[in-house]
Amino acid sequence: MKxxxxxxxxxxxxxxxxxxxxxxxxxxxxxxxxxxxxxxxxLWNGNTYRVRAENIQKAGKKDVKSKNR
Numbered sequence: 001m002k003x004x005x006x007x008x009x010x011x012x013x014x015x016x017x018x019x020x021x022x023x024x025x026x027x028x029x030x031x032x033x034x035x036x037x038x039x040x041x042x043l044w045n046g047n048t049y050r051v052r053a054e055n056i057q058k059a060g061k062k063d064v065k066s067k068n069r
Contacts, residue, residue: 001040005030006059009042009051027059 001007007030010023028044038053 001030001033001056001058003030003032006064007040007042007056008059008063009040009044009049009056011051011055025057025063027063030056 006027008025008027010025026044028042028049031041031043031048033040033053033056035053040051040053040056042049042051042056
C-alpha cells in the first residue's frame with residue numbers, strides 16, 4: 001500500500017477482537033503507511049484515523065460504486 005491509495009478499513013478505536021469483527025468496512029484515503037509500525041493513517045469524512053494494518057485493505061473496483069450504473 002502506498003500513500004494516496006483508496007483503502008477499506010475498520011476498527012480505528014481500541015476494542016476487543018469480537019467487537020472489531022462486527023464493524024462494517026469503510027472506504028477512505030490512505031495518507032501514510034509505514035510497514036515497521038504496522039499502522040496506517042486514513043482520511044475518512046474529513047477526519048484522520050490511525051488504524052492497525054490488519055484492519056486495512058486496498059480497495060478494489062467492487063468497492064467503488066460507478067455513477068454510470
